[in-house]
Each structure stands twice: as C-alpha cells, then as structure tokens.
Amino acid sequence: MRLLIAMMKHETNTFSPVETGWQRFVEWGAHLGPAARAAYEGTAMPMGAYIELAKAAGAEIVTPVAAEAMPSGPVAAAAYDKMADAILDAAPGCDAALLDLHGAMVAENTGDGEGTLLERLRQRCPGLPIAVTLDLHCNLTQRMVDNCTAMIGYKTYPHTDMHVVGEQIGRVLMRSLKGEVAPVMAWGNRPILAQTLRMGTDDEPMRALIQLAREIETRPGILAATIFGGFPMADIPEAGISAVVVADGDQAAAQRAVDELLDAAWAEREEFAYRHEPIGQALGRAEALTDGPILLLDHADNCGSGGNQDVMTVLKAVMEQGLEDVAVAAVWDPVAVQELMQAGIGREVTIKLGGRTSMPAIGAQGEPLEVTGRVRTLSDGDWIVRGPMYTGVHVHMGPTAVLDTGKVKIVIVSRHHEPWDQGVFTSVGIDPASTRYLLLKSRIHYRAGFAPIARHTITLDGVGVTTSDNRILTYRNLRRPIYPLDPI
Incomplete structure (x- = not known):
C-alpha cells in the first residue's frame, strides 16, 4: 500500500496587511519530499499520527510537502500552487491520501484553498480515498465535503x-x-459569526458543544463528529x-x-x-x-489570527499605568x-519600537513607541516546543x-510567533512563572503553555x-444576514 501524507495549512485573515508568500511558509519551516517526513515524524501533529498509522500498516509513505505559515493575509498564488502542485503530482499511484489542512485558507487564486485542493486532487485521481484533519476555526464548504472520504x-x-x-x-x-x-458525511452551518475569544473549549458556550460532539461519537454507527467555530x-x-x-453508511x-x-x-x-x-478600567483591575x-x-x-504583532496601543497603556515586573511576548520588529x-548586550538604548505596519482595512496607521532600556538578551530565536x-x-x-x-522586559522578534508555549520567554532567559505580569499578544492559544501558571487573566481591548x-471590519463577501452583525 502506498499512502500520500501531507500538510498544507494557513489561517487567512483577509483584513491583514501581512503578506503571505512562499517565504512566510519557509520561515515557519516548510519542508518538501523526505524532509517533510523527517520534520513531523514523532511529533504530536496530525501528520505525526498519520505516519504512525502508515508505518503500522507497513505502507510505503510519500510526503511531498509539509508547509504551514503563521496566519496573515491572502496566500500568494505562486505559494498556493507550489504546495498544491506538490500534493497533486505525488498522488498518482497512491492508494489513499491523509491530509493535514486548516480549513480557512484564502489565496489570491481561490477563496476556498482547501476545497480547491481537494477538488483538483479528486479530478487528478478519481475515487482516491482521502482523510482530512481541520482546525476548529475551519470555515467549512460544500467543496471540501464533496471531495474527501472522511474529515474531522x-x-x-x-x-x-x-x-x-x-x-x-x-x-x-x-x-x-x-x-x-x-x-458517509453530512454537514451544515448556521448564520453565526462567532468571535474567536468566545471559542475557548474550556469555556461556555463551546465547552457544551464539544461535549455534545463527543457524546454523538459514542453512538452506534457514528465515526466522527465535529463542531467548527469558524x-x-x-x-x-x-x-x-x-x-x-x-457515519458508517447511514446518511440520515x-x-x-x-x-x-x-441547533x-x-x-x-x-x-x-x-x-x-x-483598557484603563481593565488595567485598574489588574493593578x-x-x-x-x-x-x-x-x-x-x-x-x-493574522495580526501585525507590532501595534503598541496596549503596551503603551501598560507602561503609562506604571505596572512593574512585566514581561512582554512578543513584539515583531526586525529593524x-x-x-x-x-x-x-548591556548597553542602554532609546529606540522607536513597533508601529511599522499600517492597517488600511481598519483605517489605522502604524504608531511606534519610544522606549528606553538596556539590552538584556540576544538570541537566534530557535527553540523546540515542550x-x-x-x-x-x-x-x-x-x-x-x-x-x-527596568519595569518591563520586552521580547522583540524578527518573525511572527504567537506565545502558546513558555519557550517564548525561557529561550531568552525569562522565567514567566516568577513574573508578576505577562503581556501576551494572544487570544486563547496562550492557555496551552501559560494556563498552568496563571493566577488571573485579563483581556485588554x-x-x-x-x-x-x-463591526469595524468591512465585509464584502460574507453571507448576510448573519448574527451578531445583523438582527436575526
């Protein structure tokens, strides 16, 4: 048996000014051919699980590509085609495909990155059995469902x-x-544009929906059940x-x-x-x-989620509030x-930090923040998630x-990275567990690494x-009406 195993992932924020060419995938760690297997075998990723299953079955493993980039603007057509073509060209002669996708990829040449890939794959290899994993933030489409065997x-x-x-x-x-x-698969949607901050699966309303999905999976004949927040x-x-x-043969x-x-x-x-x-009220509570x-x-x-990671609004407010013993992860500013x-190291400097990116989608200009401090640490920025x-x-x-x-330690990076693991601090000599305030440019993923040490969490708008x-985003393609943008 010959199995195609590949990863092609991007969560596209169509309002983001951050460009998404092939280089952005390379910076995260794009791998082609055997290097793709080497990068993800033994990891806790879907591709790692696929490789384990294939090895257990004694199958020949083909890994044409494993590519992911931090969320940003629409994927360049050339980058999309490079990844998709690698998968398509490897498919002939394979008995099945196991794909690690996201579900919210928008490219310059397709608004449905995953659906287009799967449709082209089925056109190239009619009847090819295809399994797909998707992110909880997948925006599911009919094309995705029609062109695979099973998804979760x-x-x-x-x-x-x-x-x-x-x-x-x-x-x-x-x-x-x-x-x-x-x-066999059934799918559907409801006109709810849920806010990402309300999708944490340890919180309601998502927790109960996930529990329901798990309960459904215990029913006879049900093979997988998924609720996507979008x-x-x-x-x-x-x-x-x-x-x-x-389900196992039971469409109804x-x-x-x-x-x-x-429902x-x-x-x-x-x-x-x-x-x-x-913000002032929230910082008062924190203090x-x-x-x-x-x-x-x-x-x-x-x-x-596609942010610039160089907006100084919140950091400026924290510094003006006079909070002490603060560690920040991370500000993107390669300059x-x-x-x-x-x-x-050791030198005192005054720099203009951040604010290098304008955001036309929300009518905002980049505004740098003048900061004076001592250079505490310099690093190549490489580490392994534990x-x-x-x-x-x-x-x-x-x-x-x-x-x-003196009051604030700011981690400044040259490549975008969301702080979901304590390594963002420990790799540069900061112990987050002994720091009073941790200012994180994150929504929910921070919980993976920081929830075990956190005593309190406060969102700063x-x-x-x-x-x-x-409501401040101008949607042109979104189906309407949709809650909560419209009164339905």
Whole structure:
C-alpha cells in the first residue's frame, strides 16, 4: 500500500496587511519530499499520527510537502500552487491520501484553498480515498465535503488534540480501505459569526458543544463528529459556525447529528459575542490584584489570527499605568532587533519600537513607541516546543532581543510567533512563572503553555486587524444576514 501524507495549512485573515508568500511558509519551516517526513515524524501533529498509522500498516509513505505559515493575509498564488502542485503530482499511484489542512485558507487564486485542493486532487485521481484533519476555526464548504472520504476537526482550543484527531480519522480511512466501514458525511452551518475569544473549549458556550460532539461519537454507527467555530476574519461567504458528521453508511443519522449540533449552537448564539471593556478600567483591575502571574492579553494584535504583532496601543497603556515586573511576548520588529544587536548586550538604548505596519482595512496607521532600556538578551530565536501544543516542533522566531526598561522586559522578534508555549520567554532567559505580569499578544492559544501558571487573566481591548469587534471590519463577501452583525 502506498499512502500520500501531507500538510498544507494557513489561517487567512483577509483584513491583514501581512503578506503571505512562499517565504512566510519557509520561515515557519516548510519542508518538501523526505524532509517533510523527517520534520513531523514523532511529533504530536496530525501528520505525526498519520505516519504512525502508515508505518503500522507497513505502507510505503510519500510526503511531498509539509508547509504551514503563521496566519496573515491572502496566500500568494505562486505559494498556493507550489504546495498544491506538490500534493497533486505525488498522488498518482497512491492508494489513499491523509491530509493535514486548516480549513480557512484564502489565496489570491481561490477563496476556498482547501476545497480547491481537494477538488483538483479528486479530478487528478478519481475515487482516491482521502482523510482530512481541520482546525476548529475551519470555515467549512460544500467543496471540501464533496471531495474527501472522511474529515474531522480539533475539539480543543488551544489545539492540544491534533495527534488524537489525526489518529481517529486516519483509522477511519484505514478501516474503509479494508471494507470494515463505509464512511458517509453530512454537514451544515448556521448564520453565526462567532468571535474567536468566545471559542475557548474550556469555556461556555463551546465547552457544551464539544461535549455534545463527543457524546454523538459514542453512538452506534457514528465515526466522527465535529463542531467548527469558524474563522470570522476571513471575508468569504461560508465564514461562521458549521458542523460535519461521519457515519458508517447511514446518511440520515449523520444529518440528524449535524442538525442537533447546529441547533444547540444557534440556541447559544448570544454567547458567541464578545463584550468589550475600556483598557484603563481593565488595567485598574489588574493593578488591584495581589498575586501573579497575571496574564494580560493584547488580543486585537494577535499574529496567531493574522495580526501585525507590532501595534503598541496596549503596551503603551501598560507602561503609562506604571505596572512593574512585566514581561512582554512578543513584539515583531526586525529593524529594532538589528539596532539592539548593533548596540550589544548591556548597553542602554532609546529606540522607536513597533508601529511599522499600517492597517488600511481598519483605517489605522502604524504608531511606534519610544522606549528606553538596556539590552538584556540576544538570541537566534530557535527553540523546540515542550508544551502540550505543537509538541516537538521547532520554532524559528528569527534574530531575537530582550529590551529591559527596568519595569518591563520586552521580547522583540524578527518573525511572527504567537506565545502558546513558555519557550517564548525561557529561550531568552525569562522565567514567566516568577513574573508578576505577562503581556501576551494572544487570544486563547496562550492557555496551552501559560494556563498552568496563571493566577488571573485579563483581556485588554487594543487596536489591530484581529479585533474582537467585527463591526469595524468591512465585509464584502460574507453571507448576510448573519448574527451578531445583523438582527436575526
């Protein structure tokens, strides 16, 4: 048996000014051919699970590409074609394909990156059995469902179950190849543009929906059940909440389960809208707390959802508030990093930090922040994730520096990276567990690495293209009406 195993992932924020060419995938760690297998074998990723299943079956393994980039603007056509063509060219002669995809990829040449790939794959190899893992923030489309055999999405946010779901859907495909099951799928959606900050699976309303999906999977004949929160910053018709269920030959049972999941989501639609709070008020609450670490979330500038990671609004407010013993991860500013490297460790410098990117989608200009401090640490920015999310994956933050103002230690990186693991601090000599305040440019993924040490968490509503107020974004392609943008 010959199995095609590949990864092609990007969460596209169509409002983001950050360009997404092939180089952005390379910076995360794009791999072609045998290098793709070497990079992900033994990791806690879906591709790692696929490789384990293939080895157990004694199959020949073909890994044409493993490519992922931090969320950003639409994927360049050349980059999309490079990844898609690698998969398509490797498919002839394979008995099945196991793909690690995202579900919210928008490219210059297609608004449905995953659906287009799967459709072209089936055209190239009609009837090819295909299993797919998808992110919880997938914007599911008819084209995706029509062109694969079985699919599943993560049931955790932060995504700590990637290997688990990869193994689950991989086993479904392997059983179908043996004739033990006959997978059929049903899917649907509801007009809810859920806010990402309201999708944490440890919180309501998502927790109950995930529990329902898990319960559905225990029913006879059900092979997989998924509820997707969707990705609201992709301006495409299908953005929003959806569900898919895989059943063993029983299409009606799959559809009933899909409707049950979506009806439950619709009943809780008001809980998917985020309530805002003035920054000053939130910082006042933070200052009154007596025990730390206290997590401060700059969620509107989260590169993990396509943010610039160089908006200074929240950091400026924290410094003006006079908070002490603060560690910040991370500000993207490769120019500032080079200035600090030229100065050298121990030198006191004054630099203009961040604010290098304008955000036309929200009518905002980049505004740098003048900061004076001592160069504390310089690093190549390379480390390995040891926490529960992306376990075993190499991180490449690029040349990295820490600027210490006396009250605030700022981790400054040359490549975008969301702080979902404590390594973003420990790799540059900062112990997050002994720091009073941790200012993180993150939404929910921070929980994977930092929830175990956090005493309190406070969201700070700053500025950025990952805003939690979708009303300030101009949607042109999104289906309407949709809650909460419209009164339905």
